[in-house]
Amino acid sequence: MRLLATVSYDGSNYAGYQIQPDQLTIQSVIESALTQIHKGQPIKITASGRTDAGVHAHGQTFHFDSELMIAEVNWKKAMNALLPDDIVIKNVEQVSDQFHARYSAKQKTYRYVILNSADPSPFQTKYSTYIHQPLHIESMNQACQYLIGEHDFTSFCAANSHVKGSKVRKIYQASCQKQDQYLIFTIRGNGFLYNMVRIIIGTLIEVGLGKRSPECIPEIIMSKDRKLAGKTAPAQGLYLDHVIY
Numbered sequence: 001m002r003l004l005a006t007v008s009y010d011g012s013n014y015a016g017y018q019i020q021p022d023q024l025t026i027q028s029v030i031e032s033a034l035t036q037i038h039k040g041q042p043i044k045i046t047a048s049g050r051t052d053a054g055v056h057a058h059g060q061t062f063h064f065d066s067e068l069m070i071a072e073v074n075w076k077k078a079m080n081a082l083l084p085d086d087i088v089i090k091n092v093e094q095v096s097d098q099f100h101a102r103y104s105a106k107q108k109t110y111r112y113v114i115l116n117s118a119d120p121s122p123f124q125t126k127y128s129t130y131i132h133q134p135l136h137i138e139s140m141n142q143a144c145q146y147l148i149g150e151h152d153f154t155s156f157c158a159a160n161s162h163v164k165g166s167k168v169r170k171i172y173q174a175s176c177q178k179q180d181q182y183l184i185f186t187i188r189g190n191g192f193l194y195n196m197v198r199i200i201i202g203t204l205i206e207v208g209l210g211k212r213s214p215e216c217i218p219e220i221i222m223s224k225d226r227k228l229a230g231k232t233a234p235a236q237g238l239y240l241d242h243v244i245y
Contacts, residue, residue, distance in 0.1 A: 135208035203230030
């Protein structure tokens, strides 16, 4: 039996999602809980994608296989009883044996939170990126429009990425919205390259600060040169919002 779970987590205390030797990760903690439920039988999970150290999730998804006959609602209770407070299972449902959390995904949505105010907040250092200079949101939204559509996003992929094959991705939505002292960037696409969202944000911040024009985006895309894009924005402002199947 294959099950699909939706999980929310605070990534502050973890070395990212994926299992790493001698490191505490989201995957290792969840697999440990599932192994306990299965009386010591190792259980592996497969997520919709990886998140880096410090990145958070409202709606990360993963699948796993089990022979235990447990009701869907009881899976959620059993897992949450064994997980720490900063990892919460929101839903568990049975899916077909052919379902794959990564390859069956049609769209993903990420959000990035910027605290744009005169003073930083000691309560937001792990959950947003602080910028005290005023950001021109209209220019940032103009730049966002150039991201929409199908493009080769090589310029917005980390230089040390091991991605093989095409770096063409389709973006359905990209926008910035002001909410009190926060600026929320939302991007939805059929897939994302390594550090793609954070590099896009780093570039948009430069646009918002007046260091670049909105028209720089198509030029950067066409160049296929990572050096022409902005710096990689910090991890703590990034959230995997939800995955659509």
